[in-house]
Amino acid sequence: MAVNFLNNREVSDLCLGKPPLKWVPIGVTVAEALSALKKSGESHVSVWSCCSDHHSSSKIKSFDNNNAVIVDSPACKCVGKICMVDVICFLCKEENLADPFKALEASISQILLKAPPLSVRHLEPNSSLLQALDYILDGTQNLVIPIESYATRNSRKKFLGKPAPFSSTLHNGREYCWITQxxxxxxxxxxxxxxxxxxxxxxxxxxxxxxxxxxxxxxxxxxxxxxxxxxxxxxxxxxxxxxxxxxxxxEISPSTLAFCDETVAAAITTLSAGDLLAYIDCCGPSEELVQLVRTRLEEKNLEAMLDLLEECSLSSSLSSSASSSCSSDDESASIKYGGSGRYSPARRSExxxxxxxxxxxxxxxxxxxxxxxxxxxxxxxxxxxxxxxxxxxxxxxxxxxxxxx
Structure with missing residues (x-):
């Protein structure tokens, strides 16, 4: 019965109600990907390699060393994903701690190179759940599935003959979602x-x-x-x-760090594991902990990382000031927001x-x-x-x- 259940269910059954993927092109910088990640309100943003006419359903050809065609591939393809944990770990590298602003101007390809092979894989919607399960157990973290929607049909008409902007969710004439474990x-x-x-x-x-x-x-x-x-x-x-x-x-969990901001790199560099738990807690770090991070950054002569901390603190303060003008009915929900001001339904360190x-x-x-x-x-x-x-x-x-x- 179990094998029939897994064989007879299509992955499209898991896509119902799924929103289309938000994305960034592979050519953006870490800073641009970070900005898109914060605006998305999601834990990950997909990274795509696309031709200029990426709304089209046409395909591009790959060639071997003898210029022989070896495979047809979509004009657009999801090649990876990026999350806050990727950015934090990237900034924590010794060479980047001294100049985090320079590191943020690097291409996100430097982060994607560290990702496991086939962590993201395209799969057709009529594929069986059993096949999807085998891919996941083989190391795939996200299965990218094309979806059909009213918005997809409208987008096709809207961008017919024109390059679709990166704000569009259309690729290869289709929208996509992804399936996780x-x-x-x-x-x-x-x-x-x-x-x-x-x-x-x-x-x-x-x-x-x-x-x-x-x-x-x-x-x-x-x-x-x-x-x-x-x-x-x-x-x-x-x-x-x-x-x-x-x-x-x-615990220090990727699901917790995913809804923090890049200043956690400074905290990891300067705090104990126990203090880091308090820093990434859902209520946000105390002023005492933030001051401790500042002091230790000064002791380590990491002035640029200190500047990044101050810049993010200022940005967070401005966001908090803007949100304070909202209705007081939202006060009960404000505890769910960390220092980055991003909603986190799962952000916790316990x-x-x-x-x-x-x-x-x-x-x-x-x-x-x-x-x-x-x-x-x-x-x-x-x-x-x-x-x-x-x-x-x-x-x-x-x-x-x-x-x-």
Missing amino acids: EDVVRFILNSIGVFSPIPTFTIESLNMIDHDIMTVHYDEPASSALALISRSLVEQASVAVIDENNRLIG AIVCYPWSSLVAVMIQALAHRVSCVWVAEADHTLVGIVTFEGMLKVFRSIAGGIK
């Missing part, structure tokens, strides 16, 4: 009975607990976790902040925890409710045991349907 897990949860009784088994009995976890001690410099933060973004996991007894204190005896379906619901891609596994005394990820969940459902390729 979270989307697939949520879709499977809605039909969880198909996989019965496996979802009621404990995560321990299903051998789902990954013990190869990324940790940093509470008192260690946050910068010591930089490589782990980059790895957690690729693996769609998280970095645990622990105490001397291996108890979980909090970790979501389950237990080895938790059922698979319970952990699925927990992860989806908190909009996180992983849940920490701990004993009753909060001693850290391991982690359960969306990928681990999907492996179980794929195995039910006949094993992992």
Whole structure:
């Protein structure tokens, strides 16, 4: 029954209600991509390689060294994605800390080169959910799917014979959305009975607990976790902040950092892992922590990074002043905005925890409710045991349907 369910469902079923992708061209700078990311209000922005007439449904040809045609490819193609974590890790590089403004003028291709191969892959809407699942388990993070909408048809008419602007969501005569691990897990949860009784088994009995976890001690410099933060973004996991007894204190999560701003690079450079948790908390950093970052930047002679911090603080203050003129009815929602002024439904530094005896379906619901891609596994005394990820969940459902390729 499970294999029939995955074979008979098309990925277009997961696209219903999905908004078209917001995007930037591959030729933009990091600063331009950062600006687009902030305006989008989303955690990621897609990056596209397009010809000038990118609204067209025509195709371009690729050639080998002998000028022989080897494949036809769309005139527009999504080649990657960028998020705030990418920018933060890029600015934290030693050569960029000294001159972050110069680093922001670099091409985003420098960031995309660090992305895992095939992290973004195009897939036709009539492809089966089973095929999509195999691609995801093969390392694809985002499946790019063409969608048809009223706006798409109107856009085709509007830009017929003209180059569509980058503000348009039209590529190859179509609009696109993308599917993530979270989307697939949520879709499977809605039909969880198909996989019965496996979802009621404990995560321990299903051998789902990954013990190869990324940790940093509470008192260690946050910068010591930089490589782990980059790895957690690729693996769609998280970095645990622990105490001397291996108890979980909090986490440095890509889903949390995604709704911060670029000044977190300064915080990672100057604060301990424990202090960083407070800095990236949903309420925003305290003035004492911000002042501590300023002081330590001065001690490290990182004046340019200090200038970036001041510039972003000024920009945030102006945004706050503008929002203060709005109705007081919005005050209750203001806590959901961090220093960047961007809405974050999932921005938090406390970790979501389950237990080895938790059922698979319970952990699925927990992860989806908190909009996180992983849940920490701990004993009753909060001693850290391991982690359960969306990928681990999907492996179980794929195995039910006949094993992992």
